[in-house]
Amino acid sequence: MNKDTVTIIKSINYSEADKVLTVFGREYGKFTVFAKGIRKLNSKNRGNMQTFCTSEIAFYEGKGLPILTESAPVSSLNFDELNVANIRRISFMLNKFLQDYDPYPKLFDALQVVLQKNLEIEVTNKLRIKFLKEMGFLEDFTVCKYCGGNKGLKYLDTMSFALVCENCYSKGNGKPLGDNPYASLLLTRTLDRYIKKVVEEI
Numbered sequence: 001m002n003k004d005t006v007t008i009i010k011s012i013n014y015s016e017a018d019k020v021l022t023v024f025g026r027e028y029g030k031f032t033v034f035a036k037g038i039r040k041l042n043s044k045n046r047g048n049m050q051t052f053c054t055s056e057i058a059f060y061e062g063k064g065l066p067i068l069t070e071s072a073p074v075s076s077l078n079f080d081e082l083n084v085a086n087i088r089r090i091s092f093m094l095n096k097f098l099q100d101y102d103p104y105p106k107l108f109d110a111l112q113v114v115l116q117k118n119l120e121i122e123v124t125n126k127l128r129i130k131f132l133k134e135m136g137f138l139e140d141f142t143v144c145k146y147c148g149g150n151k152g153l154k155y156l157d158t159m160s161f162a163l164v165c166e167n168c169y170s171k172g173n174g175k176p177l178g179d180n181p182y183a184s185l186l187l188t189r190t191l192d193r194y195i196k197k198v199v200e201e202i
């Protein structure tokens with residue numbers, strides 16, 4: 001019997017009562033489990049295994065997919081106050097970039113912080129940037145693209161998705177980020193395009 005703390009990142013109905021769940025575990029990384037009978041109203045696992053809920057689970061390796069046996073809730077989202085677009089942004093990255101059974105405990109812990117803050121746009125963007133850097137798809141995002149300095153990083157090069165300082169912004173496609181860069185619409189949309197481009201090139 002194996003155990004892990006997981007966040008459910010994808011859910012597919014299978015037959016009338018079952019589901020196939022893709023989860024991101026702290027110890028095992030991304031993997032898929034078969035949740036038998038979970039769609040039944042009296043299933044003890046039903047409420048614990050919703051998309052973007054985090055639970056402690058037990059499962060065993062069968063001949064096919066691992067089989068979910070037990071679950072206990074750790075945290076869940078408040079869907080009434082949630083930005084659905086941010087769910088899609090995080091879900092897209094987790095499902096597209098993570099390799100099966102390749103653990104990233106630091107990213108898992110960072111995801112939990114974002115979930116606790118109900119996927120606010122600022123923390124969502126910070127996680128996405130951290131994710132890209134951890135995966136090797138983004139260079140140092142704390143210095144100016146042109147001079148390498150870390151002061152006055154108030155602009156974003158929208159072509160290369162890189163920060164630019166106030167002394168260098170005229171050298172390229174630098175556009176102002178505003179007072180709260182990670183929550184800005186400019187960074188969010190540019191990051192959306194950059195991630196889509198990376199996925200297309202993988």
